Amino acid sequence: MAAVLTRDLPRLASRVHVDAPPLEMLERRASDVTGATVRARAGGRAYRAVAVVTMGVAAALVATVAVTGHGTGRGLGRVETTPASDAVSGAGPATTTAAAALPALPSQLVAVASAGVLLGPDGIRLATGSPAVGPRWSSDGQWVAYAVIPPAAGPQQLRVATASGRSDTVVWQGHVTAWSWSASGPDLISIEPAGGGLAVVSPAGMVQWPVPPGSPVVSAAWRGDVLTWTAGAGTALGVWSVGGGRSSITLPPALAGSALIIARWVGTGHLLAWQAPPGSDEDNGLPLLDLSVDGGAARLVDTLATTVVSPAWVVPGPSGTAVGGAVLIVAGGGALPWTGKSVERCDVGAGTCSSLAPAGVTLDPAWSPDGTQVAFVSAASSSALPSGSTVATWFPTRQLWVAAADGSDPHPVTGAGPGASAPSWTADGSWIRYSTADAIAAVPAAGGQAITLLAGLSAGGGDAGPDGYGKEPWTGLAAWAS
Amino acid sequence: VQVGDTTVAVAAGPQTAPATWSAAFTTLYRDQYRPMVRLAYLLVGHVDVAEELVQDAFLRVRGAAERVDYPVAYLRRAVVNACHNHHRHRAVERRRASSLAVDDAVWPELDHLADSLTRLPDRQRAVLVLRYYVGWSEAEIAEALGCRPGTVKSLAARGLAALREMVDR
Numbered sequence: 001m002a003a004v005l006t007r008d009l010p011r012l013a014s015r016v017h018v019d020a021p022p023l024e025m026l027e028r029r030a031s032d033v034t035g036a037t038v039r040a041r042a043g044g045r046a047y048r049a050v051a052v053v054t055m056g057v058a059a060a061l062v063a064t065v066a067v068t069g070h071g072t073g074r075g076l077g078r079v080e081t082t083p084a085s086d087a088v089s090g091a092g093p094a095t096t097t098a099a100a101a102l103p104a105l106p107s108q109l110v111a112v113a114s115a116g117v118l119l120g121p122d123g124i125r126l127a128t129g130s131p132a133v134g135p136r137w138s139s140d141g142q143w144v145a146y147a148v149i150p151p152a153a154g155p156q157q158l159r160v161a162t163a164s165g166r167s168d169t170v171v172w173q174g175h176v177t178a179w180s181w182s183a184s185g186p187d188l189i190s191i192e193p194a195g196g197g198l199a200v201v202s203p204a205g206m207v208q209w210p211v212p213p214g215s216p217v218v219s220a221a222w223r224g225d226v227l228t229w230t231a232g233a234g235t236a237l238g239v240w241s242v243g244g245g246r247s248s249i250t251l252p253p254a255l256a257g258s259a260l261i262i263a264r265w266v267g268t269g270h271l272l273a274w275q276a277p278p279g280s281d282e283d284n285g286l287p288l289l290d291l292s293v294d295g296g297a298a299r300l301v302d303t304l305a306t307t308v309v310s311p312a313w314v315v316p317g318p319s320g321t322a323v324g325g326a327v328l329i330v331a332g333g334g335a336l337p338w339t340g341k342s343v344e345r346c347d348v349g350a351g352t353c354s355s356l357a358p359a360g361v362t363l364d365p366a367w368s369p370d371g372t373q374v375a376f377v378s379a380a381s382s383s384a385l386p387s388g389s390t391v392a393t394w395f396p397t398r399q400l401w402v403a404a405a406d407g408s409d410p411h412p413v414t415g416a417g418p419g420a421s422a423p424s425w426t427a428d429g430s431w432i433r434y435s436t437a438d439a440i441a442a443v444p445a446a447g448g449q450a451i452t453l454l455a456g457l458s459a460g461g462g463d464a465g466p467d468g469y470g471k472e473p474w475t476g477l478a479a480w481a482s
Numbered sequence: 483v484q485v486g487d488t489t490v491a492v493a494a495g496p497q498t499a500p501a502t503w504s505a506a507f508t509t510l511y512r513d514q515y516r517p518m519v520r521l522a523y524l525l526v527g528h529v530d531v532a533e534e535l536v537q538d539a540f541l542r543v544r545g546a547a548e549r550v551d552y553p554v555a556y557l558r559r560a561v562v563n564a565c566h567n568h569h570r571h572r573a574v575e576r577r578r579a580s581s582l583a584v585d586d587a588v589w590p591e592l593d594h595l596a597d598s599l600t601r602l603p604d605r606q607r608a609v610l611v612l613r614y615y616v617g618w619s620e621a622e623i624a625e626a627l628g629c630r631p632g633t634v635k636s637l638a639a640r641g642l643a644a645l646r647e648m649v650d651r
Contacts, residue, residue, distance in 0.1 A: 004649070
């Protein structure tokens with residue numbers, strides 16, 4: 001047995017392929033101060049920093065969310081926090097409010113992670129012992145996954161709870177740069193570990209590795225129950241399916257030399273992805289490509305627009321509706337959200353876009369369930385604000401609006417409060433839920449009296465949003481099951 | 483870099499060292515990061531945890547890289563200590579029994595050994611890894627684990643026996 005160990009332990013160890021992260025990361029770890037978070041773009045080895053975000057009013061929770069411009073699709077980056085003095089207690093009032101208000105929307109489920117708690121559909125409080133972020137429901141609404149921020153320099157946890165809240169287990173430990181549920185089929189979570197590779201985890205904690213640990217992965221997205229990914233400036237898209245093994249999709253030769261950052265799939269035939277040539281500045285936006293995929297090859301339809309790298313701002317129309325082949329985007333580059341951003345509607349078949357919202361800064365688009373209406377946020381542009389304004393002072397100018405799917409009849413939703421972000425329609429289309437800096441509210445889509453579903457949340461305080469720029473809505477605050 | 487009987491090619495990413503990092507430390511970090519993660523991985527059974535512990539170990543030896551005669555040995559001891567403490571403080575969190583099986587498709591013959599190792603008690607596994615992977619003596623292992631050499635001997639014997647039984651099963 002000793003000889004076996006002498007021979008095989010080195011072989012076992014050699015399965016680990018990790019590269020030393022930049023020394024800046026070690027510096028941050030050493031300082032024990034939440035600061036810029038570095039995200040590794042594995043393929044291009046381009047490391048970049050993201051601004052600090054200060055979250056939390058009551059709990060003095062300071063967190064950095066390296067969303068790096070990624071929302072619900074790539075939302076969670078490396079998350080760290082300084083020890084909060086009393087993080088969990090800061091969410092106490094919210095729990096009470098939720099339990100009372102949630103029955104007002106009986107067909108909906110809500111999961112909120114803030115200051116260490118996650119509330120299930122019945123207002124259940126899941127105590128994590130540490131702040132939690134980024135709750136996301138599985139496609140069938142059976143599970144909700146969320147990340148737990150370690151109180152110190154410990155490993156980040158990804159946990160999965162049942163909708164009832166009766167089961168809540170750790171399925172992954174260690175820092176991840178992104179994760180997402182499968183869009184259909186078996187409930188699976190794709191995970192992009194900070195050390196590279198691409199893992200798939202089941203709610204039971206079973207781990208598979210479509211891409212071996214340590215290997216470069218730039219981005220990943222589910223195409224139904226099939227996982228796809230890009231790895232550096234490659235010429236193919238990786239494909240993995242349960243039981244089907246690995247295959248690939250050939251990318252157009254014109255894209256050789258550029259990394260592709262997947263935004264999302266539209267149906268199964270169109271892939272929207274950002275083109276990131278070497279040296280490109282992701283913070284200020286990248287060209288969003290429309291690729292048509294048939295069999296094992298992809299064809300470039302066209303470049304839709306230059307947009308910031310945020311999947312939350314690339315919203316496909318509801319399947320089975322007249323807008324199933326359409327997508328809403330927030331066109332316009334520039335890191336800050338208060339200038340040059342406008343909601344556009346694109347036809348992925350033709351690769352064309354047209355303005356949908358009125359002039360001015362518009363963002364955070366959301367289709368109604370039947371595809372006949374669009375909710376979005378209209379906000380002041382930088383030129384309309386007093387000198388010295390910041391993203392924090394700009395945030396309250398965000399107002400909830402609704403327009404018809406063709407862009408006609410745009411109007412503000414009466415009754416909705418200021419500082420709206422991340423609108424989401426209820427399944428029957430009668431209400432629109434939205435987040436503010438410190439609460440979650442709902443308002444009748446036709447206008448009327450808004451109700452506060454959760455108040456006193458500590459993930460706000462007029463901040464610049466989880467990305468530090470304010471372009472990213474507070475999608476980490478709530479997740480709704482349709 | 484030689485680790486056990488394996489030659490490791492270390493691929494260092496682009497690194498810009500701030501002024502606080504000495505040249506000796508930068509070199510140590512670049513050359514030893516992966517080997518130390520591999521050692522920690524064998525000890526704790528999970529790559530992500532191993533990376534966390536190794537990064538902490540590098541921070542602990544920061545400043546000492548130029549003062550000690552054998553910085554690699556110093557660092558290795560720090561990694562082993564970190565893993566040992568991890569086991570002591572986080573035993574409850576170590577739930578993923580199959581976590582050593584990181585790449586089944588490429589090395590299927592190693593899976594049984596990996597799985598068996600994860601089933602060993604922490605100290606038995608540590609003794610076997612330090613003895614047969616790192617190559618430490620019983621005295622060195624005893625010092626690192628805070629026990630007597632006789633305990634190391636018995637831990638090794640019990641670990642080998644248990645491993646043999648599991649592998650042969």
